[in-house]
Structures are given as C-alpha cells and as structure tokens.
C-alpha cells in the first residue's frame with residue numbers, strides 16, 4: 001500500500017495543483033490522474049528471477065515537480081558542472097541534479113535550425129502540441145506500480161526534437177545526478193528525429209560518488225521516434241550509487257529506412273530493471289542494441305530487449321555482454337517477434353557473461369515468436385568462468401594476478417565496446433569499468 | 445655476478461601422478477642448454493613448473509635463481525626475477541591487443557625504469573616502447589598489424605610461436621625457456637626465430653631450449669645438450685650429442701638407461717603440434 005510521503009504527493013488535489021503551477025496542458029493532467037488511479041491498483045514489477053526488495057516506496061519524496069528556481073539550483077550547478085568534463089565534445093548539455101534542471105546549453109546554430117533540447121517540464125509548457133502528438137501515440141501500457149508512478153509524478157526529463165534533414169554532428173548529452181536519500185526521481189525523455197535527420201543522445205546517470213544510507217529510486221520512460229531515413233543513436237550509462245533502484249523503460253519506433261542504435265552501460269545501482277523495446281514500423285528499418293554490464297556485490301540487473309518486426313526487410317541485432325562477481329545476478333530476456341508480413345527480417349541476439357567467481361548467477365531467456373516464413377533469426381547465450389590457464393599465461397609475462405584478471409575482463413568487453421558508435425561513450429564505459437575494478441577488494 | 449638457475453632433485457606431480465622424478469640441472473646466464481627427449485617425458489612439465497603453473501605440484505627438491513627460492517614466488521614474480529617461457533601451446537586471450545598487453549608487461553617487469561642510471565627521467569616511454577616493439581617485429585619478420593591484433597587469437601601455429609619469441613625479445617629475460625618453439629615452423633621461420641634468440645645472446649642471457657630437432661640447434665650452438673626420459677635427465681653432453689640423436693634416435697639411450705623403448709621410436713620425429 002502506498003502511504004505517507006508518496007501518498008501525499010499522489011493525492012488528487014496535489015496533482016491538480018502541480019499541473020496548474022507548471023502550466024501543463026489539460027491532457028497531461030488527465031494522463032497523470034489516470035496513472036495515479038492505476039498506481040494504487042498495480043503491483044511492483046517482478047519477474048521469475050527478480051523481485052523488488054528493500055525499497056521503502058512509502059517514504060520516497062518525489063522530486064522535480066516544483067519548477068520555482070531556488071538558490072540551491074545555482075549551488076548545484078556549481079558543484080555538478082566541473083564534474084561533467086566532456087562539454088567540449090558535445091553540441092548540447094542538460095544537467096539535472098536531484099530532479100532539478102541546473103544547467104542547460106545548446107549550440108546556437110542548432111537552436112537556430114529549430115533543434116529543441118530542453119527540460120521536459122519547460123517543454124510541456126512551451127511545446128504542448130508537439131509533445132501531445134508523440135507522447136500520446138499508443139502509450140506503452142502501465143504494467144506495474146513503478147511505471148504508473150513515473151507517469152503520475154513525472155517531474156523533469158528531456159525533450160529532444162530534430163527538424164527534418166537537420167544533422168546534429170556531436171552528441172547531445174543529458175546528465176542526471178541523484179545524490180539524496182529517500183527520493184523518487186520520475187522522468188520522461190522524448191526524442192523526435194524527423195525524416196532525414198541525424199542525432200546522438202547520450203544520457204549519464206550518476207551520483208557524484210555519494211554513498212547513500214537508504215534507498216532512492218529512479219524511474220525513467222524514454223520514447224524515441226525515428227522518422228523516415230533518420231538515424232538516431234541513444235546511449236545511456238548508469239553509474240548510480242549502490243543504494244539506488246533503477247527502473248528504465250525505453251521504446252523506439254522506426255519509420256521506413258530509419259536506423260536506431262541503443263547502447264547501454266550498466267554499472268551502478270542496487271537493482272536495475274530495464275526494458276528496451278524496438279518497433280520496426282517501416283520497411284528497411286534497422287536497430288542495434290548493445291548492452292554491457294558489470295555487476296558485483298549483491299547487484300541485480302534484469303534486462304529486457306524486445307525486437308518487434310512488423311514490416312518487411314528489417315534488421316535487428318542485440319548484443320549483451322556482462323561480467324559478474326560476488327553474489328551478483330543478471331537476467332536477460334531477449335524477445336524477438338516477427339509478424340506474418342515482416343518477411344526478410346534478420347534478427348540476432350547474443351548474450352555472453354563472464355563470472356569472476358563461483359557466487360554470481362546469470363540467466364538468459366530467449367523467446368522467439370516467428371510468424372513469417374522467410375526470415376533469419378538466431379540467438380546465442382553463453383556463460384563462462386575466468387580461464388586459469390589464461391591467467392597463468394599472462395602472469396608469466398609479469399602481470400600480477402589482479403592485472404591478469406583485469407586484462408581478461410577488459411578483453412571480454414573490448415570488442416563490444418569498440419563497436420559503440422560514440423567515442424565518448426566508449427571511453428566512459430572503459431573508464432567506469434576501470435574504476436569499478438579498482439574499488440573491488442583485492443580478493444576476487 | 446652471473447645468475448644461475450639451479451634445479452636440484454626435482455620431483456613434480458600432476459593430479460597425483462609423478463612426472464618429473466628426480467631432476468638436476470644448472471643453467472647459468474650466458475649458457476644455452478638444449479633438452480631433447482621423447483614425447484611425454486616431462487619436458488613441458490619442467491618448463492611450466494619453472495614458471496610456477498599452479499597445477500604442477502613440486503613434491504621434492506628445490507629450484508632457485510640467483511640464490512633466491514623460486515618455488516616461493518608466484519609466476520609474475522618469477523617473470524620479474526628474469527625468467528621467461530615461450531609456450532609450446534600459447535593461449536589465446538580475446539580482446540587483449542598484443543601491443544597494449546606487452547606495454548603493460550614491460551611496465552610490470554621494470555617499474556623502476558622511471559629514472560635512468562644517470563638520474564634523468566626516461567622521455568616518452570610510450571614512444572620508446574613502440575620503437576622497441578617495431579624493431580623486434582622487424583627482426584622476427586612479424587607484420588606490424590599484429591601489434592593491434594588480439595593476443596594469439598586467430599594466429600596460425602607458426603605465428604603464435606613467432607609472437608612468443610617477439611614477447612621474449614621485448615621483455616628481455618635473463619633466463620628464457622623455449623618449449624618446442626621450433627616445432628611446426630617452416631625452415632625459414634626456424635632460422636628467423638633462431639636469429640631472434642641469438643640477438644639476446646650474451647653474458648646476461650641464458651636459455652633452456654626444448655626441441656626435437658637438430659636444425660634450430662645448428663643456429664643456436666648450445667653449450668650443453670641433455671636427454672630427458674621419463675622425468676629424468678639421463679644423458680648430457682655437448683652439441684655433438686644432438687647430432688648423434690638426430691642420426692640414431694633415442695633407442696640406444698633408452699637401452700643404455702634400461703628404459704622401455706616402445707613409445708619412443710615412432711614418436712621421435714612426430715610433430716607434437718600435430719597432436720589434437
């Protein structure tokens with residue numbers, strides 16, 4: 001049952017008041033209220049291998065709902081900005097600190113061409129029709145309490161709009177920092193790439209090295225529309241503090257000849273549930289989904305990738321690679337659906353995990369639903385242990401045991417990391433793997 | 445002072461089975477020793493034991509280098525003490541580029557190279573490393589593209605062996621063990637590899653060369669040749685012993701030492717790399 005903190009925020013009058021204060025369109029309010037009803041009915045998300053435990057929902061304080069600027073924002077920006085060192089490689093940057101927008105920039109020329117890259121709350125007030133047109137288009141169903149809360153209590157987020165034929169050269173980056181305990185960060189990301197456009201969006205989720213005593217939760221919904229022949233890259237690196245619960249749901253929809261590449265690096269947090277759904281809604285569409293994870297302690301990642309082919313001549317490729325140690329757990333659900341009319345589909349998925357000790361568990365559950373007869377569709381899953389002979393071989397060259405293991409882990413990730421389309425995301429994932437490795441106790 | 449690798453009364457077991465059964469051998473820096481002997485006599489076991497492979501259990505005897513007890517050292521400490529093994533069957537390590545790995549190994553072996561003897565810091569160590577690597581690649585006629593390739597992955601048998609020697613030239617050990625590095629190499633490659641080994645020769649470099657063939661020894665001109673049978677060195681001599689073995693096989697030695705000759709005759713010339 002929902003009560004106290006969260007219950008208060010979920011009251012009808014509160015939601016009405018906040019929608020008004022935020023100058024939200026009427027449809028947004030009814031969307032919130034509908035989700036609010038559902039939030040009371042629905043259960044926490046779970047799967048055969050995954051339960052949400054240790055998250056005190058009732059005590060969560062939703063953040064980012066109040067748009068009044070405060071002096072704390074400036075302080076937050078001062079703190080956050082120097083830590084976000086890659087501005088020189090981006091064409092735009094948004095920073096949210098505990099749900100509040102503290103920094104925003106976009107290259108002037110892009111703004112002039114009509115590109116929008118802004119906080120979602122501000123966008124709702126400024127561009128309600130645009131958002132309505134896409135956000136209300138066949139919304140994913142509310143499947144559990146968290147997705148309902150995310151919709152009812154959406155605070156900030158990102159709107160990225162790229163007009164037809166505009167090519168954004170360098171990535172647009174959104175940094176999302178969660179550094180407080182007992183907060184609920186409910187965000188909406190909407191990416192619209194009009195026909196013939198090109199854009200890369202990079203999302204970083206992190207905690208500025210804060211260790212939290214009690215849990216916080218992040219729930220994000222991302223919707224990506226890839227117009228005809230548009231090309232979109234969406235990368236996300238999750239490096240939350242260890243007490244954070246991460247709920248991510250992403251959906252990409254592609255029109256004729258559109259291309260979408262997802263890249264995710266999962267490193268932080270306590271429990272991560274992630275769903276990525278790619279819908280091939282036009283012929284000739286292509287999707288690549290690369291996910292890398294590194295789980296230790298009692299971390300748990302439950303990752304879903306859905307490829308839904310409903311048009312002919314489509315191509316999907318999912319690559320998941322993860323390293324696990326201690327008592328970590330990873331579950332990968334790889335689903336491929338090919339509708340009867342989606343002939344000549346190519347769809348591949350592979351999941352490989354490497355165990356650093358005996359304790360972790362890794363499960364891969366493929367499910368293929370194929371109704372067309374002229375398609376190619378494969379899946380592969382494997383799980384392996386560190387090879388003692390390889391470790392010995394590397395040690396005879398002078399690497400100590402820890403260095404040898406690290407070299408093998410790097411080698412396990414490297415071919416996949418090299419495929420990541422954004423150089424900055426490659427570097428970041430390598431750096432985070434290094435850091436995570438160094439935090440490990442020497443005994444592996 | 446010249447370093448000496450001293451192996452005394454060595455007994456080694458694997459999975460409870462005794463493979464090395466009382467072996468004595470002394471290899472000084474500056475000397476080249478060859479070990480020959482039928483398949484399965486324990487040559488690779490000796491090599492891997494010298495490097496500290498965890499599966500090989502020393503049940504008796506001692507191994508020391510420069511007076512230091514090697515058995516107390518981990519494989520990487522032995523490497524840093526100056527030992528190197530060119531593996532008979534090098535392992536593939538996917539995703540680890542050869543040059544990046546070798547740079548790490550160079551750093552791991554010589555952390556003190558930050559300053560030279562005259563106190564000046566070494567400038568651009570990375571640039572120096574690249575130069576060294578390219579130099580050695582040229583000696584061994586290894587294509588430059590191998591620097592970026594993943595360690596041994598997809599290398600042919602011969603390429604793996606050459607890259608083992610390349611690693612040796614870059615790491616410049618004091619005592620190198622070459623375990624059938626010449627097996628499976630074509631005639632020109634044997635020569636190139638031998639030239640590589642010879643480029644290290646000097647008062648600071650000793651080697652233990654395990655081989656089945658006279659050819660490589662013609663280039664290396666070993667100071668000593670030993671014959672290993674069933675876990676013991678049963679005969680030692682100068683390079684003339686290798687010639688004699690090439691001509692006569694092992695049977696006469698086996699008879700001399702009273703060992704059964706059944707497995708040796710047909711296996712002597714067989715290329716171990718052809719085994720599955």
Ligand SMILES: Nc1ncnc2c1ncn2[C@@H]1O[C@H](COP(=O)(O)OP(=O)(O)O)[C@@H](O)[C@H]1O
Pocket residue numbers: 458459463481482483484485486487488489490499
């Ligand atoms: N890992 C192992 N497990 C079991 N037996 C082994 C293992 N390694 C070597 N042996 C056995 O030890 C003996 C010596 O092998 P090896 O040292 O490889 O001989 P060589 O190199 O002289 O051909 C052989 O009988 C071989 O089967």
Ligand SMILES: [Mg+2]
Pocket residue numbers: 487488489532623624716
């Ligand atoms: Mg052998």
